[in-house]
Every structure is written in C-alpha cells, then in structure tokens.
Amino acid sequence: xxxFPNLGIGLGLRIPHYEAIFSQWPPxxxxxxxxxxxxxxGGKPLETLRRIKxxxxxxxxxxxxxxxxPTPLDxxxxxxxxxxxxxxxxxxxxxxxxxxRLPGAHFHDLLPLPYTEETIAYVSERARIVQDFLEVPxxxxxxxxxxxxxxxxxxxxxxxxRIIEQADIYMMLDVNNIFVSSQNHGFDPDTYLQYIPxxxxxxxxxxxxxxxxxxxxxxxxxxxxxxxxxxxxxxxLATGGVSTLLEWDDHIPSFxxxxxxxxxxxxxxxxxxxxxxxxxxxxx
Numbered sequence: 001x002x003x004f005p006n007l008g009i010g011l012g013l014r015i016p017h018y019e020a021i022f023s024q025w026p027p028x029x030x031x032x033x034x035x036x037x038x039x040x041x042g043g044k045p046l047e048t049l050r051r052i053k054x055x056x057x058x059x060x061x062x063x064x065x066x067x068x069x070p071t072p073l074d075x076x077x078x079x080x081x082x083x084x085x086x087x088x089x090x091x092x093x094x095x096x097x098x099x100x101r102l103p104g105a106h107f108h109d110l111l112p113l114p115y116t117e118e119t120i121a122y123v124s125e126r127a128r129i130v131q132d133f134l135e136v137p138x139x140x141x142x143x144x145x146x147x148x149x150x151x152x153x154x155x156x157x158x159x160x161x162r163i164i165e166q167a168d169i170y171m172m173l174d175v176n177n178i179f180v181s182s183q184n185h186g187f188d189p190d191t192y193l194q195y196i197p198x199x200x201x202x203x204x205x206x207x208x209x210x211x212x213x214x215x216x217x218x219x220x221x222x223x224x225x226x227x228x229x230x231x232x233x234x235x236x237l238a239t240g241g242v243s244t245l246l247e248w249d250d251h252i253p254s255f256x257x258x259x260x261x262x263x264x265x266x267x268x269x270x271x272x273x274x275x276x277x278x279x280x281x282x283x284x
Contacts, residue, residue, distance in 0.1 A: 018048065030243070033058055114151050124166035138170065172204075
C-alpha cells in the first residue's frame with residue numbers, strides 16, 4: 001500500500017478569494033481545485049492556476065465524473081482531466097461515489113447509488129479503469145445521504161469499503177458527510193469509522209452543515225461543529241495524520257474569515273499530531 005504526504009490544512013481555491021491570495025500570499029498549506037474549472041486550453045483560468053502552483057501544492061477534486069452512471073466512461077473528459085494533472089502535479093485526484101448521467105443527459109448533480117452487489121461490481125471495474133488511465137492515485141468521496149433505496153443490500157460503510165478495496169483505489173473521506181448521514185438515517189458514526197480501511201484514506205474533507213426541519217443538510221456554509229471535530233479527531237489519529245480540506249462553498253465569507261477558520265483547524269491538527277507523538281512515545 002502506498003503512503004501519502006500529510007499536506008496539512010488546505011482550502012478550496014475560490015474566485016472571491018483571488019485578490020486576497022495574490023496580494024498577500026498567505027501561508028496556506030495547500031489548495032484544492034475543482035478540476036472542471038481548469039479543464040480548458042489556455043486563458044485566465046490556467047494563468048491563475050500556474051500562479052498558485054508557483055507558491056502552493058495543488059490537489060485536484062472533481063464533480064463531473066459520475067462514475068456510477070449507466071453510460072460508458074467519457075474518455076474525452078478523462079483525457080482533459082489527465083492533461084490537467086500534468087500542470088498541477090497533483091499527488092492524487094478524487095471525485096464522488098455517485099451517478100449523474102443517462103444516455104443523452106447530464107444532471108450536473110451528485111446522485112446516490114443503491115448499495116448492492118451489482119453496483120459494487122460495476123463501479124469497482126470502472127474506478128480501476130479510471131485510475132489506470134489517469135496514472136495518478138484515484139480516490140472516491142462518500143456522499144451525504146438523505147434517502148435510501150428499497151433494494152439496498154448492505155450499509156453504506158460496507159458498500160464504500162468494498163468498492164475501494166475491489167478497485168484497489170483510495171478514499172477521500174468526508175467526515176461531515178458521515179455525521180450528516182448518521183443523523184439522517186439514525187446510525188452510529190463510530191460504526192462507520194470502524195469499517196473504514198484507514199490505510200486507504202489519503203485525504204479528508206471537513207465542513208459545516210445546516211439543521212433543517214427533521215434532517216441535516218450538507219451545505220458547506222457554516223463553521224465545523226463540535227461533533228464533526230470529534231469524528232475528525234478519531235480519523236486523524238487512526239490514519240496517523242492525513243491531508244485535510246476545510247470546505248466552504250456557499251455564502252463564502254471573506255478570505256480573512258475563511259483563513260481564520262483554517263487557522264483554528266491548523267491548531268487542532270497540531271494538537272492531534274502532538275497526541276500521536278505522545279502515544280508513540282508511551283508505546284515504547
């Protein structure tokens with residue numbers, strides 16, 4: 001099993017923050033980009049990306065692969081995605097465990113899959129092909145969940161793990177999504193974590209959510225809550241330290257406010273690192 005660097009606390013690269021970043025060059029550990037925003041031939045997006053790349057590590061995260069869709073893999077899309085990896089030098093690449101296409105239609109949404117043996121076999125084979133084609137470690141992210149299928153044959157954590165292991169790929173573990181789904185479906189999030197092969201987790205997302213009437217909604221527009229921080233602590237210690245992205249994608253605050261939240265996350269991560277060091281020393 002490959003090992004991956006712990007890049008620290010990253011931020012999503014968002015247009016409202018460009019001016020602050022380019023004028024201040026703040027000490028952000030790394031930036032995550034939405035791959036599709038930069039899959040173009042030249043122009044301002046790639047010029048911006050190259051400026052960022054001169055100062056920070058860049059990691060690619062996609063939203064349009066829709067790997068579970070009942071349509072052939074789009075190799076035109078994958079060729080553009082692979083070309084972008086040559087520009088970013090991304091240490092890995094991720095997208096979502098979802099579907100979003102039908103023949104002749106692309107819904108531009110992250111739609112959930114049924115947790116069945118058939119789906120596992122189908123998605124695993126496609127994920128293996130994607131990783132082989134891209135020649136970059138490939139990870140799938142767990143969704144937040146609001147409904148279940150009658151044909152589900154297993155819990156989400158078993159479904160997720162089996163796809164990752166059968167495809168021999170990696171996990172981009174969204175801790176907030178685990179918490180949101182646990183509240184919406186009434187399961188213990190610790191049970192979910194017990195089934196995760198932590199050696200395959202190469203990146204983590206943490207974010208805020210919104211409390212709706214009768215359910216939680218993954219909105220990426222609030223600070224991370226205490227319960228998610230607690231889950232993150234367990235994941236971080238179990239992985240031995242993992243690259244972590246603080247997500248904020250809606251009602252985006254100023255860069256200064258976002259950076260303040262990132263600094264809190266950085267301090268928390270540093271305390272966890274010290275906890276790991278103390279644990280190792282006590283084990284000697």
